Amino acid sequence: MAMTMSEKILARHAGRSELHPDELIEVNVDFALGNDITAPLAIEAFRSAGAKKVFDTERIALIPDHFTPNKDIASAMQAKILREFSREHQLTHYYEVGRMGVEHALLPELGLVLPGDVVIGADSHTCTYGALGAFATGVGSTDLAAVMMRGKIWFKVPPTMKFVYRGKRRKWVGGKDLILYTIGQIGVDGARYRAMEFTGEVIESLPMSHRFAMSNMAIEAGAKVGLIAPDDITEAYVKERARRPYEFVHSDADAQYESVHEWDVSGFEPMVALPHLPENVRPVTELDEIPIHQAVIGSCTNGRLDDLREAAEVLKGNKVHPGVRCLIIPATQHIYREAMREGLFEIFLDAEAAVSTPTCGPCLGGHMGILAAGERAVATTNRNFVGRMGHPESEVYLSNAAVAAASAVAGVIVHPDRV
Amino acid sequence: MQFKGKAWKFGDDVDTDAIIPARYLNTSDPKVLAQHCMEDADPQFASKVAAGDVIVAGKNFGCGSSREHAPIAIKAAGLSCVIAHSFARIFYRNAFNMGLPILECPEAIESMATGDEIEVDLDQGVIINHTRNERYQAQAVPPFMQRLLQAGGLMAYVQEQMRDELTKS
Numbered sequence: 232m233a234m235t236m237s238e239k240i241l242a243r244h245a246g247r248s249e250l251h252p253d254e255l256i257e258v259n260v261d262f263a264l265g266n267d268i269t270a271p272l273a274i275e276a277f278r279s280a281g282a283k284k285v286f287d288t289e290r291i292a293l294i295p296d297h298f299t300p301n302k303d304i305a306s307a308m309q310a311k312i313l314r315e316f317s318r319e320h321q322l323t324h325y326y327e328v329g330r331m332g333v334e335h336a337l338l339p340e341l342g343l344v345l346p347g348d349v350v351i352g353a354d355s356h357t358c359t360y361g362a363l364g365a366f367a368t369g370v371g372s373t374d375l376a377a378v379m380m381r382g383k384i385w386f387k388v389p390p391t392m393k394f395v396y397r398g399k400r401r402k403w404v405g406g407k408d409l410i411l412y413t414i415g416q417i418g419v420d421g422a423r424y425r426a427m428e429f430t431g432e433v434i435e436s437l438p439m440s441h442r443f444a445m446s447n448m449a450i451e452a453g454a455k456v457g458l459i460a461p462d463d464i465t466e467a468y469v470k471e472r473a474r475r476p477y478e479f480v481h482s483d484a485d486a487q488y489e490s491v492h493e494w495d496v497s498g499f500e501p502m503v504a505l506p507h508l509p510e511n512v513r514p515v516t517e518l519d520e521i522p523i524h525q526a527v528i529g530s531c532t533n534g535r536l537d538d539l540r541e542a543a544e545v546l547k548g549n550k551v552h553p554g555v556r557c558l559i560i561p562a563t564q565h566i567y568r569e570a571m572r573e574g575l576f577e578i579f580l581d582a583e584a585a586v587s588t589p590t591c592g593p594c595l596g597g598h599m600g601i602l603a604a605g606e607r608a609v610a611t612t613n614r615n616f617v618g619r620m621g622h623p624e625s626e627v628y629l630s631n632a633a634v635a636a637a638s639a640v641a642g643v644i645v646h647p648d649r650v
Numbered sequence: 651m652q653f654k655g656k657a658w659k660f661g662d663d664v665d666t667d668a669i670i671p672a673r674y675l676n677t678s679d680p681k682v683l684a685q686h687c688m689e690d691a692d693p694q695f696a697s698k699v700a701a702g703d704v705i706v707a708g709k710n711f712g713c714g715s716s717r718e719h720a721p722i723a724i725k726a727a728g729l730s731c732v733i734a735h736s737f738a739r740i741f742y743r744n745a746f747n748m749g750l751p752i753l754e755c756p757e758a759i760e761s762m763a764t765g766d767e768i769e770v771d772l773d774q775g776v777i778i779n780h781t782r783n784e785r786y787q788a789q790a791v792p793p794f795m796q797r798l799l800q801a802g803g804l805m806a807y808v809q810e811q812m813r814d815e816l817t818k819s
Contacts, residue, residue, distance in 0.1 A: 268717065272718055272719075306676040309677075371744035373803070373804045373805060381812070595675075597675075619667050621673075
């Protein structure tokens, strides 16, 4: 029977030759992860269940990235739980400050999550790895604890929605803009309980960094996964990094989709999501001049080298507006080093932007750039809910890195061509 | 399981940052989380809620983060269950895993207002609004979920399975 790539990956991990949407199945998990917010609860559940050892010391990553470098004593206590558990169970993949990165940038970079995998993470943006052609989805801490014990999880097989992007994208229009547009069209629950599959000539020519940004925000449409078919671009990214065998899985030509959405992106402008939902999307060119106080370039959505290069292209020879704090947060140590080697830090510092060590920090209103009441930020992050970056009376506008950089210079949200 | 309490009504797309803001996630202590439940939507919420009360909301309740702290905060604040038009996927799983009863029932919430006296019979899936003399039938909990709930949540369920596997081997 014809299946989508989501169904095929699940079938293989359930030991089945075929399966149908809405079936309940139990699957083997290739890799599992947790962070300093979610893993302490998972570890508590693991212990309270009387578990003595993890299912595989090579297939669990614990990454303190949200409130690290430790924000305060309470955060330090949480991070310590991960550190001690990792030692106790001799987990290979514990990443301490100085070696770590924002989890969803770090794990693909290290070749720990791979095409064809089932990946479970106690973090909603685990769906990022869909860009590699992996069935990767976020769960709560208790689900993670169960996976840490048995290496298995139950799922309801999601129906797949297909998204086809045609045409040619303009300069400054990338994966972030495509996914924001998509969420704007279908809404924050438009793909609730569904698998999204991003296809079409635009996706086929999209670099991995942009693909990660798209899959990353599938959860912002309520989706379980956001998949992209692996191809030569995927192969080029994965082959030097993979630490174990992997498999490219593709949808059958006659697979059943619950719905198909097709757009020509040729006329698209960079997109901005207005407060307080990622579905409030407008082309940047249609916005009035909205003053900002902070620009954040980073996160699991857009903290990759390509994003920093885009920001640098815009910031070069410019100064950040006197009324704006511009925070640039390379997502991993590797990205940090590469950006430094390429001379991007020189450009950022000349522009009077601040460069931070990797952290999720301000994205979730954790630390390293919290907004006061009445303040407004443009951010390359993924959520703009009430209070997301700080005070409940602050605002977050979501954009790509070039728009965030241009807005930092202009002091108002603008198209990158305007600076 | 049966509950009786007052309804607290919220709108569509109540996100996990509204249920429990990330700034409080440097702890997983239920008592602390309970104090900040729904804080950004209603700063006095936690102090106004009485044991047994019910959150009533629109579509996509619990969208956003995977934080299990969200159902923990709701439960620890004394709320007995959440009735919504629909739930976000991860929250749905987390609620069952944490033993927080949730019901999808678009019909029931339409006329419901904050302060209505609500009675919920989970076994029957029945919701009664005593203030408005209305009775609704919610979608039944799927059999798989019922087994999970009967075991007392996911951890208890997994423990049972591991015991079974040990007995077999």
